[in-house]
Amino acid sequence: MADATLVGPAAKAFFSFSRFPLPHASLSSILITTVRSKSNLPMAAASLPGSSSASPSSSIHNPNPNSTQPSLLVFSGGTAFNGVVEELKKVTTRVAHVLPVSDDGGSTAEIVRVLGGPAVGDIRSRCLRLSDESTSEALAVRRLLGHRLPLDASVAKSMWYEIVEGAHSLWTGVSEPYRETIRAFLVYFQNQILRRSNGSFCFSNGSIGNFFFAGARIFFQSLDASIFLFSRVSEIPRESLVLPVISTNDRLTLGCELWDGTIIRGQNEISHPTNGRMGLINKDCASATRLPCGIKRVFYMSSEGCNLLHEVFPAVNPTVLDQLSKVDCIVYGMGSLFTSICPSLVLHGIGELIASRPIPKVLLLNGSHDRETTSMSASGFVTAITDALNRAHGNSNRRLNNHSSDYINALLVPKDGEIPIDIERLAAKGIFHVVTVDSINDPKVGIIFDPRSLIGALTSLILEIRNSCIMDSSASIDSEHSD
Structure with missing residues (x-):
């Protein structure tokens, strides 16, 4: 009672x-609006075929925005990308935020x-x-x-x-x-x-x-x-x-395998171990003990598991797949690469669907290293995401063999960031769009994107790549007809 x-x-x-x-996100036309930022990005409103022109202010405050706003799906964790959400809301609210549910800290x-x-x-x-x-x-x-x-x-x-x-x-x-x-x-x-x-x-x-x-x-x-x-x-x-990548009532445990074969159990132990202490978690790379070697892959394991024999394969949330099939752009948010981004990418069906979509697929590069990515370059981030989506180091029956450019076709990089930008290796992976964005120096975490500059650059990039895809598609059709 x-x-x-x-x-x-x-x-x-x-x-x-x-x-x-329930929220629904279908789009028959798209209007991309670029907002002015500290880097003096130009104000522009451009529409694709089938959409109507509008000023930046009208697209932001449109009482019925669904017909004009671009739709995005963002893979991220719960901290780093939060800083740009407020600015993103001014351009579009049609965003599917896909988040892991394996955090075991705090x-x-x-x-x-x-x-x-x-x-x-x-x-x-x-x-x-x-x-x-x-x-x-x-x-x-x-x-x-x-x-x-x-x-x-x-x-x-x-x-x-x-x-x-x-x-x-x-x-x-x-x-x-x-x-x-x-x-x-x-x-x-x-x-x-x-x-x-x-x-x-x-x-x-x-x-x-x-x-x-x-x-x-x-x-x-x-x-x-x-x-x-x-x-x-x-x-x-x-x-x-706001979508959990796995819709479940069960406890989920994240594990990682290092290149030397070491297995680490638990998201917190991978990214910022606290040795069992309660309280605030310090995510500063300098304060954490370095991993003995790099991370090979992350995977899910049974709640009491401790080795590779206890790997489990949870099903992806069907709504995530549904959104992936509809959106106009896929974004890999900045944050903890292996414990915030990759847990959403290793699930069966995610890589298959992303590779099939001819849309902008943008990686927002971190401004500084953390415990998971020490010494990695920009191409190393791309490789890690590609391997996760291909499930390259797991069960051989579940692997894909797609190219990096099938998953990522552009990088946005914070100005003066710590991560080396190895342009030649990125080009070898088929990635030619690398855009530097204004940054700010946060005293707590170091170099981060200036939110307004980031969203302005992202919307411009979406339009550029979208138009490029349309032109490539038209050229392909014209070629088939001429044959």
């Missing part, structure tokens, strides 16, 4: 949200340890970046769901109880319908902890959004349903999709 009382408002709210159609690790299930941290992080900011209540909801508890465990637990009881000042500005919906799932999350935990749950540095997400996922027994609910609560545009 207690459970029914607690989750009743949430269930009622969910079914009222359900009257909205507060996500504690949720997975006690309650099981997939990691939701990256999903939550992207949802918050996409959430509405147009009203004071939207900002209040975003502030609440984006809040992290203090590092001190006892202080964090005390604050958590204030929040879950509805007494904390973070609820200020959140109206009663939203309050009761959000609070119901936080209470349900607390209830699940009390039922399942053999020991105490550590709230240190815990994310309120993660707790809400986990409560919703367990209540609905569906990761997709929890994302849908979160999207409606935070008012994410309906044409923006």
Whole structure:
């Protein structure tokens, strides 16, 4: 009876949200708008055949943007690409964000340890970046769901109880319908902890959004349903999709094989090991112990596995494949190459579909090295992505043999970045579009793309490659007719 009382408002709210159609992303015409950046990229609005011309401002603020905005699919993790999401929203909201669900660090690790299930941290992080900011209540909801508890465990637990009881000042500005919906799932999350935990749950540095997400996922027994609910609560545009690359209620464990045969289990141990310590994760390459040698590949393994005999092959989320077949551009976002990008690329069906699409396929190169990519050049990044999509180092029955240019046809590179740009090797791989983009020096992570410059360069590149593909296709048809 207690459970029914607690989750009743949430269930009622969910079914009222359900009257909205699920986001859909089909496009019959495309308008590319380039926004002015610090690098003085030209303002331009250009349309492909079948679309209508519009000024940059009209395309950004079009009340019915679906007919004009380009559609993108972005493979990324939950941190690095977040910095450009706000700028990207000004050009198009028709973006499918594909994210891994294998993170096992930070507060996500504690949720997975006690309650099981997939990691939701990256999903939550992207949802918050996409959430509405147009009203004071939207900002209040975003502030609440984006809040992290203090590092001190006892202080964090005390604050958590204030929040879950509805007494904390973070609820200020959140109206009663939203309050009761959000609070119901936080209470349900607390209830699940009390039922399942053999020991105490550590709230240190815990994310309120993660707790809400986990409560919703367990209540609905569906990761997709929890994302849908979160999207409606935070008012994410309906044409923006946040997609787990694997739609599951099970725990996923990422492993990697080094070139010397060493196997490392767990995403956190691969990218930024903490030796079991709770708290903030330092992703700075200089602070982490170097890997004994380079990473050969990443793969999924059973939750208790420790070697290659425990490799498993989860199925890709069908919605990801559906979006890949429709979008106008595929983007490999910057971030942790092997633990944020490659986990989405090694799944069966991803490489096959990307190789078949004659559209822009753009790699956003990192501005600095991390533990996973020490000493790698730009062509090394391309090779790693190609090998992941070809599943080159796994089961021989599952391998592909596509060329790098089937998967990547352009690179955007931050100015003054650390990664060497080996133009000749890129050209040997069939990649001739390499564009340098204005950058900024972030004191925490080093050189990163200037967001406005990046989105301006990306939209220009989409149009350029798209037109090139159209001309190549027309030339091919003319050649066939002449024969």
